[in-house]
Amino acid sequence: MTIVTSAGPRAARRARRCRSIGPGAVPRLLRVPTPERRVHEGRAVINRAELMRQLQIGESTAERWYRERAENGHPEPVHREGRRLYWDENELIGWARDWIARDAEPRQKVVEGRALLSRAELARRLNMREQTLADLYAARETSGHPQAVHREGRRLYWDEAEAVAWAQEREAAKKATLTPVDRSGEPDELVDAAEAARILGYASPRTITSYLARNVGYFPDPDDVEGRRWHRRTLWAFADRRSRPGRAGHAKTRSDQR
DSSP, rough: OOOOOOOHHHHHHHHHHHHHSSSSOOOOOGGGOOEEEEEEEEEEOOOOHHHHHTTTOOHHHHHHHTTTHHHHHOOOOOOOEEEEEEEHHHHHHHHHHHHHHTTTTEEEETTEEEEEEEEHHHHHTTOOOHHHHHHHHHHHHOOOOOOOEEEEETTEEEEEHHHHHHHHHHHHHHTTSSSSOOOSSOOOOOEEEHHHHHHHTTTTTEEEEEEEEHHHHSOOOOOOOTTBBHHHHHHHHHHHHHOOOSSSSOOOOHHHHO
């Protein structure tokens, strides 16, 4: 007796895929990106696989570095072919080696009696992104960012007292441009959206309505949910966290920046 069974169309498709692989073929899911180095517009460029080969790092690490480039300063690609990206070799390899070595080097040290901080440590102290500090340093003629006072290889260090004082002055200058806040009245008094807008210097309560609808977690929830009212102290605390000129904002936390 011959028994015929049917495993359905899915099994048939799987069988066809297995037959198409052949003895010398490599399944698509097992293919590894090919390292590539070439010359583009007079400079050496490499793809991500070549970066992985030179530094002996995994693909997930290389992809994470690029994904987090807004925070870590990873260079932008200089050439693209389809979905394949290429970077300036010297720029990318130099950045990657610095990034790998950054945690092995001290973030703070004392030189000639002065306490010095690296950019990574300064960013941690000030709750800012390293890339933001790098941009401010590049524009130091207008931003007032202090000059580095010490260098070890490609790592720069800044005088701690000078850098912190600069950051505090910068924050104070930004706060001076924010809308004025009315701090009169009882802290525990509940006020509606119209009064809350007046306290915070907004032109209309629609500003608060917009924040609540479009920016969840940005503006404090009402203390009296049913009546949609806030304690004055809640509004004052929110105002104290503002950091963006002309708007009711708050300083981003480290989790916001990731």
